Amino acid sequence: MIDKSLRRIKTNLISRSHAKKAIPIYFSTNVSKIKKNVSSLNYNFLKTLGFNSIYGNWVVLSDTRGKISAVIVGLKKTKNNYSKFFIGSILSKLPKGTYFLKNIPKTEDINELMLGFCLSFYSFKDFDKKLKKEKNIGSPVLILPNVSNLDKILLLTESEFIVRDLINLPANILSPKHFENYLKKFSDFYNLEIKTVFGNNLKKNFPLIHEVGKASSKKPRFLELNFRGSSKYFNITLIGKGVCFDSGGLNLKSRSAMINMKKDMSGAASVLGLAYYLIKSKANINLRILIPCVENSLSGKSFRPGDILISRSGMGVEIKNTDAEGRLILADALTYATEKKY
Numbered sequence: 001m002i003d004k005s006l007r008r009i010k011t012n013l014i015s016r017s018h019a020k021k022a023i024p025i026y027f028s029t030n031v032s033k034i035k036k037n038v039s040s041l042n043y044n045f046l047k048t049l050g051f052n053s054i055y056g057n058w059v060v061l062s063d064t065r066g067k068i069s070a071v072i073v074g075l076k077k078t079k080n081n082y083s084k085f086f087i088g089s090i091l092s093k094l095p096k097g098t099y100f101l102k103n104i105p106k107t108e109d110i111n112e113l114m115l116g117f118c119l120s121f122y123s124f125k126d127f128d129k130k131l132k133k134e135k136n137i138g139s140p141v142l143i144l145p146n147v148s149n150l151d152k153i154l155l156l157t158e159s160e161f162i163v164r165d166l167i168n169l170p171a172n173i174l175s176p177k178h179f180e181n182y183l184k185k186f187s188d189f190y191n192l193e194i195k196t197v198f199g200n201n202l203k204k205n206f207p208l209i210h211e212v213g214k215a216s217s218k219k220p221r222f223l224e225l226n227f228r229g230s231s232k233y234f235n236i237t238l239i240g241k242g243v244c245f246d247s248g249g250l251n252l253k254s255r256s257a258m259i260n261m262k263k264d265m266s267g268a269a270s271v272l273g274l275a276y277y278l279i280k281s282k283a284n285i286n287l288r289i290l291i292p293c294v295e296n297s298l299s300g301k302s303f304r305p306g307d308i309l310i311s312r313s314g315m316g317v318e319i320k321n322t323d324a325e326g327r328l329i330l331a332d333a334l335t336y337a338t339e340k341k342y
Helices: 002-007 031-037 040-049 086-091 110-119 129-133 150-168 176-190 199-205 207-213 261-280 325-339
Strands: 023-028 058-062 068-074 097-101 140-143 193-198 221-227 234-239 242-246 285-296 308-310 316-318
Touching (some): 002 150, 031 040, 040 058, 068 086, 150 261, 176 221, 176 261, 176 285, 207 308, 221 261, 221 325, 234 261, 234 325, 285 325
Parallel strands (some): 023 068, 234 285, 242 285
Antiparallel strands (some): 058 068, 308 316
16 A cells, blocks of 8 residues: 555665766757767767757767766757656666766756656556566666755655555555545554545435445445644645546446546545645644545446435535536535534
């Protein structure tokens, strides 16, 4: 569960330590400007290659013994919509070795570079025996002795890996009950208060959540986590949509629209990742996490187009499309959030 996500993090990928034999990485917008930093042989090699310093292009240079002597990364932009983490992702593809950034230009955000580098090592191999057995060929290590936000970057990476692991789990495993068990583990991690509402209590107190999830054999529930800091702190509530699988209900989705619907709980995963970051960073807040958790399935119990459902607030909702289940379960959660204080 959460500990598995954290074990994926390679905390030694970026180091503040100095390394005398680190391989230099030069950033270039014009190859002629780095002539003084490389040997004449390597400069002629770059000219022969036609290296044009285009953003994201890179080349590995060698010395006379065949060892890596330097890396050149292009930063000349030809368009405006490059990914924030693009250069960090490029650096993660370097051969195994220890590298040092020699000339980081002001146009590049070092935090985005580091985060892009760390996030690029994520992989989800939990159900692939061949991938699990693959030999690790080693990863590049970046030396950044003057960086100040490394702990924050690693914490952001951990939070993102938690989110990705949850989203990647298939719906036959990540059911509402499994999600509840995950939250219990999460609460144990930081001694949080956890509350679960299901069955007749759910039907009575969160009727829209009950109506959406009642068709599935995997019963719906409402999950709440509380992190209490101090009465002097701000109160923040995070609400995440936890639809573990969405068939569309009686307004059945097409095959192409349904194929990725295990990801319809991404909102719930995202608020958990954010909660992890806020708690670990010791933010001065009182935090409440609310997750309506259901599976939108088909059976004789499915709610129907034309039904009028009564919400927690007492307002009636006429159903036009059963594939609009997210706004229904979130309506009850939002009502609860606004009426109940910490």
